[in-house]
Amino acid sequence: MDAKLIKKAAYEIENEIIENRRYIHQYPEIGLELLHTAAFVKEKLLEMGYEIEEICKCGILARIGKPGKTLLIRADMDALPMEEINDLEFKSKNKCMAHTCGHDTHVAMLLGTAKLLKKFENELEGTVLLLFQPGEETLEGAKAVVEGGLFKKYKIDAAIATHIEVVDVKTGDLIYKRGELYASSDNFNIEIVGKGCHGAYPNEGIDPINVLVHIYLALQSIISREVSALEPFVLSIGNFHAGTVRNVIPDTARMEGTFRTYSNDLREFVKFRLKGDLRKSFFNDIRKEFIRHYYDYDNINRNFYPGDIDKYAKRIFGEERYYSPELKREAYLYLTFDEKYYQDMKAVIDDVYNTWLKELDSYIN
Numbered sequence: 001m002d003a004k005l006i007k008k009a010a011y012e013i014e015n016e017i018i019e020n021r022r023y024i025h026q027y028p029e030i031g032l033e034l035l036h037t038a039a040f041v042k043e044k045l046l047e048m049g050y051e052i053e054e055i056c057k058c059g060i061l062a063r064i065g066k067p068g069k070t071l072l073i074r075a076d077m078d079a080l081p082m083e084e085i086n087d088l089e090f091k092s093k094n095k096c097m098a099h100t101c102g103h104d105t106h107v108a109m110l111l112g113t114a115k116l117l118k119k120f121e122n123e124l125e126g127t128v129l130l131l132f133q134p135g136e137e138t139l140e141g142a143k144a145v146v147e148g149g150l151f152k153k154y155k156i157d158a159a160i161a162t163h164i165e166v167v168d169v170k171t172g173d174l175i176y177k178r179g180e181l182y183a184s185s186d187n188f189n190i191e192i193v194g195k196g197c198h199g200a201y202p203n204e205g206i207d208p209i210n211v212l213v214h215i216y217l218a219l220q221s222i223i224s225r226e227v228s229a230l231e232p233f234v235l236s237i238g239n240f241h242a243g244t245v246r247n248v249i250p251d252t253a254r255m256e257g258t259f260r261t262y263s264n265d266l267r268e269f270v271k272f273r274l275k276g277d278l279r280k281s282f283f284n285d286i287r288k289e290f291i292r293h294y295y296d297y298d299n300i301n302r303n304f305y306p307g308d309i310d311k312y313a314k315r316i317f318g319e320e321r322y323y324s325p326e327l328k329r330e331a332y333l334y335l336t337f338d339e340k341y342y343q344d345m346k347a348v349i350d351d352v353y354n355t356w357l358k359e360l361d362s363y364i365n
């Protein structure tokens with residue numbers, strides 16, 4: 001297949017891809033309930049002449065090609081539960097939902113891919129599966145797809161998933177990394193059940209806020225004192241809730257967090273510290289409190305990188321636009337307490353961010 005022809009065909013549908021992306025951007029949905037988005041994808045694929053199946057609720061799978069090696073290409077479709085703050089004409093119309101992680105672009109890109117594959121269908125020497133997956137942010141979607149029987153129904157030889165990136169990458173570049181690229185992701189909730197009382201008599205109750213704050217600080221010690229600074233690791237608490245009024249100690253306090261690792265050993269260690277040691281120490285000290293919720297989702301990395309991709313990507317993108325960058329991830333900001341290093345990193349990221357905003361502006365105008 002001629003790389004130049006593919007590139008030309010891709011440019012021919014550029015406007016359509018942009019249009020699709022802007023449409024999806026206006027109607028963001030979250031989690032596994034992507035009724036509108038899935039319906040849109042379905043309609044577009046049917047228009048192109050694809051046969052499709054719903055591999056899980058709101059998860060669409062399309063197939064093309066002939067028997068042979070099978071490649072899966074996946075796009076996630078879900079948005080984030082947040083308000084979109086800007087004045088774009090294609091701004092989110094759904095309250096408190098926004099495509100701020102870029103999955104709208106992934107859907108539009110895979111629909112574009114579907115169109116190109118149809119155009120070159122006769123030249124395919126194997127099967128390509130196109131997977132439009134829900135629930136990436138909640139980490140439930142991949143599991144739902146697997147439970148829907150993806151691997152039972154198909155023998156898949158390789159899979160590709162991409163994510164757009166704004167830090168360090170120019171529009172039109174394709175970046176890769178050998179080995180692990182994405183970290184594993186474990187989520188946890190900790191809820192302390194104490195005993196509420198009037199704020200004037202704290203000795204009469206058991207203050208769950210006090211306990212939770214101690215646990216919160218203990219978690220920071222795992223990050224700073226127990227994990228090597230050379231090992232990428234992030235643990236963050238994203239919400240912390242307790243009480244309603246100033247002078248009443250509440251019954252419960254709750255926080256929710258997430259941690260990311262590259263190494264399975266480290267991941268097991270952190271789980272052990274969260275589930276075992278921390279819990280034990282707080283159980284022993286304060287009898288009535290307990291951690292009511294704990295759950296985690298596994299997202300295990302596999303080292304897999306087919307060398308053939310290099311060959312094809314270089315041919316289509318050109319040597320300069322296909323590279324493995326020094327990935328600067330937020331992990332390194334969390335790992336250091338060196339103020340100067342933090343400021344330097346912040347300056348680099350702010351700079352890239354501002355450049356990106358400028359580029360985005362010129363693109364939109």
Ligand SMILES: [Zn+2]
Pocket residue numbers: 101102103163
């Ligand atoms: Zn994302």
